[in-house]
Amino acid sequence: MKVLMLGWELPPHNSGGLGVACYHLCKSLAKKDIDIEFVLPYDSAEDHEFMKVTAAMPYGVKTILKAGIAYDSYKYVYKDGKIEWHDIYSQQAGYEAAVDALSDETDFDIVHAHDWLTFRAAMRLKVKRDVPIVLHVHSVERDRAGGNAGNPMVREIEEMAFHMADHIIAVSGHTKKMIHQDYNIPLENIEVVHNSLEASTIEPLDQDNTYRYLESLRGQGYRIVTNIGRLTIQKGLPNLLRAAQLVVQQRPKTMFLIVGSGEQYVELIELAAELGIGKNVIFTGFLRGKAWRDAFAISDLFVMPSVSEPFGLTPLEAAGYGTPSMVSKTSGVSEILYHALKVDYWDVDEMANQILAVVNNDPLRDQLTEGAQTEVFKMSWSKAADRIFDIYDHHLRRKAVAV
Known part of the structure; x- marks a missing residue:
């Protein structure tokens, strides 16, 4: 054939x-x-x-x-x-x-x-x-x-x-x-x-993480929330930044790592500044390879707040690297990944509440991670x-x- x-x-x-x-x-x-x-x-x-x-x-x-x-x-x-x-x-x-x-x-x-x-x-x-x-x-x-x-x-x-x-x-x-x-x-x-996802595609991590600055902050009690993807209207990043503002107000020692490029890149940087959270948000631009993998590994929570996401592979990849996810209900991956937090993309308050629940609760984070990894490694x-x-x-x- x-x-x-x-x-x-x-x-x-x-x-x-x-x-x-x-x-x-x-x-x-x-x-x-x-x-x-x-x-x-x-x-x-x-x-x-x-x-x-x-x-x-x-x-x-x-x-x-x-x-x-x-x-x-x-x-x-x-x-x-x-x-x-x-x-x-x-x-x-x-x-x-x-x-x-x-x-x-x-x-x-x-x-x-x-x-x-x-x-x-x-x-x-x-x-x-x-x-x-x-x-x-x-x-x-x-x-x-x-x-x-x-x-x-x-x-x-x-x-x-x-x-x-x-x-x-x-x-x-x-x-x-x-x-x-x-x-x-x-x-x-x-x-x-x-x-x-093929488990064999999850490449092993080395001990030298790309994000040494974030590692040092974690040692001071900070938690890291990450998004990896294209910075476009489809991906719902403005709502994530608005949720980040609420999170930082309650837990100042929270950093947001935004990995990717796209037409909203400058707009999102400006929005972070307007919201007063510029010092808590890092924009890396587009990454591949080790820096991309390490972004998952350094994180306490991966967030995919897409307005409309046909599928969304990144939460599966996050699980492979030991990071739990919060995904929008309007995503295809939410249909098959059960050990993940799920939220309406427009509900900024609930998004912030779920982020805080994970970064303030290590047992919850570990439970989500273990369950998601069990699912992903069977795929x-x-x-x-x-x-x-x-x-x-x-x-x-x-x-x-x-x-």
Whole structure:
């Protein structure tokens, strides 16, 4: 079975959880003897022995640099030194054309496309090659717009694709409900396949933590509350800072570590200053590797206050590094992680109360951590891969009967 997988990112060139999910899902699918060709919009030097990675980019381009977060512009650097800028829509059109050209040179049985940026390419292949298309929805436009209507062009692409799809996979029941509400897709046409975590991906920590300053503060009785993710309207960080103000008023020895970048970066720094908690909030910018892992390890509580979070891998990763979580009720991960505090993203008072409950109560923190780790270390991407293999098999059998 040959699958043409369409995606916008893979580690280490990823801005969030979508690329991580794609990577581990493909790795598990490959163990089922599925031949995968993954088409990226850029040239990746990373070698993935379990699948072929193909670049959908103009010939001669050496590097693509990303600017911004929500609707990125791309800087193309050609081998001859020429530089061009392309917005996300021209980049998407180029990706669609490249996938179309690739389809003339390769055979495949099914197309599996991840999120709206790849949906137009998938629709073109369905019409051109009469192959089943599976759409994997990691977010919808209302998620990315923080509960608002969002970009009408993106909504149009999503709506058309959902009505053309042979199968729709949602990463959570929360996302399934939004697809149904926003695009009038029958619930029975949408299948939930939750994301997961492989315990083997939790890298061991060394004793030398990146955050020595925070370690010294902990020795003075401080507690550390952390958020790791993109700083966008979807993530609900202004409410976390307002809750932080209430926490600091009651427990001044509490620090908030905000790890990530995004269009709200400056706005959030200014808000922390306006709230009078600037000395209690540290903004690190975007981090990878050891500094990213150590941010989990130094923390007493990880908080994900998202307005709308289709899934949210970071609470699972936090558990892997021994840190309990508080997550918004409008998150997919809340459907499968039971040992976590859960709060309405808009309820600043309750958010502050739950944070204080953990930082002032070590037995509660330990109980949440132990329970979450027990859950996480039983998880595996193989269950998701089993279900998706069955989806592929169903549609290929159905097509064979039709022929």
